[in-house]
Amino acid sequence: MEKVKRNERIAIMTRILVGSPNQSMGLSGFCQRFDAAKSSISEDIAIIDDALKSQGIGRVLTTAGAAGGVHFRPCGQPKDNLDFLSELADALSDPQRVLPGGYIYLSDVLSDPAVMRRMGEIIACAWQDIPIDFVLTMETKGIPLAMMASHAMGLPLIIARRQSKVYEGSTVNISYVSGKGSIESMSLSRRAVHAGQRTLIVDDFTRDGGTAGGLISLMHEFGIEVAGLSFMLAQSCPPRKPIEGEKSLLVFAGDGVEQPVRIRPAEWLSLPLRKG
Amino acid sequence: MEKVKRNERIAIMTRILVGSPNQSMGLSGFCQRFDAAKSSISEDIAIIDDALKSQGIGRVLTTAGAAGGVHFRPCGQPKDNLDFLSELADALSDPQRVLPGGYIYLSDVLSDPAVMRRMGEIIACAWQDIPIDFVLTMETKGIPLAMMASHAMGLPLIIARRQSKVYEGSTVNISYVSGKGSIESMSLSRRAVHAGQRTLIVDDFTRDGGTAGGLISLMHEFGIEVAGLSFMLAQSCPPRKPIEGEKSLLVFAGDGVEQPVRIRPAEWLSLPLRKG
Numbered sequence: 001m002e003k004v005k006r007n008e009r010i011a012i013m014t015r016i017l018v019g020s021p022n023q024s025m026g027l028s029g030f031c032q033r034f035d036a037a038k039s040s041i042s043e044d045i046a047i048i049d050d051a052l053k054s055q056g057i058g059r060v061l062t063t064a065g066a067a068g069g070v071h072f073r074p075c076g077q078p079k080d081n082l083d084f085l086s087e088l089a090d091a092l093s094d095p096q097r098v099l100p101g102g103y104i105y106l107s108d109v110l111s112d113p114a115v116m117r118r119m120g121e122i123i124a125c126a127w128q129d130i131p132i133d134f135v136l137t138m139e140t141k142g143i144p145l146a147m148m149a150s151h152a153m154g155l156p157l158i159i160a161r162r163q164s165k166v167y168e169g170s171t172v173n174i175s176y177v178s179g180k181g182s183i184e185s186m187s188l189s190r191r192a193v194h195a196g197q198r199t200l201i202v203d204d205f206t207r208d209g210g211t212a213g214g215l216i217s218l219m220h221e222f223g224i225e226v227a228g229l230s231f232m233l234a235q236s237c238p239p240r241k242p243i244e245g246e247k248s249l250l251v252f253a254g255d256g257v258e259q260p261v262r263i264r265p266a267e268w269l270s271l272p273l274r275k276g
Numbered sequence: 277m278e279k280v281k282r283n284e285r286i287a288i289m290t291r292i293l294v295g296s297p298n299q300s301m302g303l304s305g306f307c308q309r310f311d312a313a314k315s316s317i318s319e320d321i322a323i324i325d326d327a328l329k330s331q332g333i334g335r336v337l338t339t340a341g342a343a344g345g346v347h348f349r350p351c352g353q354p355k356d357n358l359d360f361l362s363e364l365a366d367a368l369s370d371p372q373r374v375l376p377g378g379y380i381y382l383s384d385v386l387s388d389p390a391v392m393r394r395m396g397e398i399i400a401c402a403w404q405d406i407p408i409d410f411v412l413t414m415e416t417k418g419i420p421l422a423m424m425a426s427h428a429m430g431l432p433l434i435i436a437r438r439q440s441k442v443y444e445g446s447t448v449n450i451s452y453v454s455g456k457g458s459i460e461s462m463s464l465s466r467r468a469v470h471a472g473q474r475t476l477i478v479d480d481f482t483r484d485g486g487t488a489g490g491l492i493s494l495m496h497e498f499g500i501e502v503a504g505l506s507f508m509l510a511q512s513c514p515p516r517k518p519i520e521g522e523k524s525l526l527v528f529a530g531d532g533v534e535q536p537v538r539i540r541p542a543e544w545l546s547l548p549l550r551k552g
Contacts, residue, residue, distance in 0.1 A: 007286055008327035014290035015328055019350070020390055033331075051284035055309075057291055074295070103443040107465055111410075111434055113427035114296055134387075139416040141443075144433060147423045151389035157420060158387055167379040167417075167481075189383055205443075 120148025176214030195223030396424025452490030471499030
């Protein structure tokens, strides 16, 4: 086998690490792949990490010990995140997006994988210091964002359904009060999750936390702790907060009828973050 | 500004390109970012492409002309894809996965972002030579796979709904005959797509193409051509093929009642592919 040069090793390792964010990989796998010494691979990793860090486009971090390895953390600069979300907030504040009942047309944004990936990375980094076992969402509109968040976190995505389905096996079903005051139901496969796990709820939109409240009740049925919530767009002053420590990306005020809808990045995004 | 070394440029460019598959990026953006000559950047790109190609983990391709630029194509080796899918097929053939009615429990696989990403890349590469404007799926279970396929293709994801929703704006609704013979409906926002576009249908499962037939009818209403279909798991000998040129990843035979369910990679995956 021809020896792979450092330049090439860096391209290959960066491709593999970036393709699977927050998935730990053993250094020995890279040593074997390149027939290289562990010290060389460690130097390569240090070069990649320095380079990404210098540009604010992620980190490649090493964890020691038996379960140790190296993983890509897709965290950008807080300022870049804020610029990205500010631009999006302006676009979403367009009055033409307001639908009857004060709803906002978001489907085109939710269907853009580049935007969803970027938001998924911001969510992943917002919760990176909290132990979480899976991402939870409620069908349907929140799935693309929740999928990209779970991909960026290297965690499974669990999707609650409105009704139990034959292909889910046996399910747990609950009723909850929606934001509009009606009684709705949601359902989750009993095989999907386990007591004692911790979850992050990700969804596209919340006005008053009705669906989120339902998801929290559903998790209680399974003995699972809700560690946090992130919405793409949340009401800026909701009548009740579903749980403390919600970190949404955008917040809105106004109903599009009496007051125009105004959307801006959530406040926590402007606060200085701890270094990762 | 300190000059960025080639090693570091390679790590940075690989991270950016791999993060946004099949999204064309101008070389001049990289020249500005690194304050480097176009010839140096072109050499970097050639090194990255050679390295990824040598390992069968993708390509970095340059297109010339006004709309030209460089993009990452996340195509692996046919043999690696086949190995990956064979292993998954064996796991899915476990009799414990068979549910009443001959359904197969797939939710845990559909909730694994690493598996979905890999499958999304295989789908993206299967259709890379065909012009496609967006990926289409029907809610709910197929969305994670369709999302990862659309991400790998750098295209929007459009999700048809069972019912029209207020936050979709005005919609087009159709009725179709499901595989079980019942009349179902599906709905799509009129803003979502445009006449003359071409779409790839991606879904998790098909037995007899009922839902796919509905999606094709829905696209006819919009004047959109269905260029292809890819399912994660399709019946190996369906009573009718929805359209020619379907490329699914896994096929199954048996109903889990009279015959055991057997799952294997689809045949086209074993055929030699043209070089990309």
